Amino acid sequence: DGGITQSPKYLFRKEGQNVTLSCEQNLNHDAMYWYRQDPGQGLRLIYYSQIVNDFQKGDIAEGYSVSREKKESFPLTVTSAQKNPTAFYLCASSPVQGNTEAFFGQGTRLTVV
C-alpha cells in the first residue's frame, strides 16, 4: 500500500546525543515536510524540501538538520544543540502541483531522559 512511514514510533534520547528520525514515502511525492508538535499546541514547521538535494528552513530549524538524497526519504536529525527536543515529530509529503493534500506519517514521540 502507498503511504508514508515514520520510525521509530517512540524514541528516548540522553541529553547531549544526536538522534535521527526516519521518514519514508512511496507516494512519489516531490515535497516532504517535518513538523514539531508540543502538547496542546499546533504544528510548527522545522524543514521542508521540494526536490531531491534541496531543502529550506522552516520556522524552528535551529538544532535540527535534514538531508534529501532520495525522493523517498527525508530523515531528520535532532542535534544536541536543540535545547528542548521532547515533542511529537510529524513527517508529511505532498505533490508540489495542484490542489492536493499532504499525507502524514504516524509520528515519532521523542523524549529526552
Added chain:
Amino acid sequence: RKEVEQDPGPFNVPEGATVAFNCTYSNSASQSFFWYRQDCRKEPKLLMSVYSSGNEDGRFTAQLNRASQYISLLIRDSKLSDSATYLCVVNTFSSYKLIFGSGTRLLVRP
C-alpha cells in the same frame, strides 16, 4: 502576525448542535486550503479540501473568502465522535510550504 490563525477554543457544544470555525491567513498569494482533523496523540488526517465555490461533505461545509482572507468550517448535527482538534492548512505554491494553524479544539458533550 502569524501566517495562519485560528481560535484555539475549546468549543464545548451539545450533541446535535451546529458549530462553525474560522481561520484567517495573511498571504494573499495562498492558493490551496484544507481542513484537517487531529485526534489526541495521532497524526492529522484530511477532513476536506476548500474550494473557491465552497464545498459540502455530509454534515461538513467549507467556505473560502479570498477578499477577507479566511476559510470556514461548519459542522451540523454534531456527534460525540466529532470531538477533536481541527486544523486549517494553507499552501502557497510559490514556496511549496504547507502552513498549519494552531488548531481549534471541539468538545461535543452528550
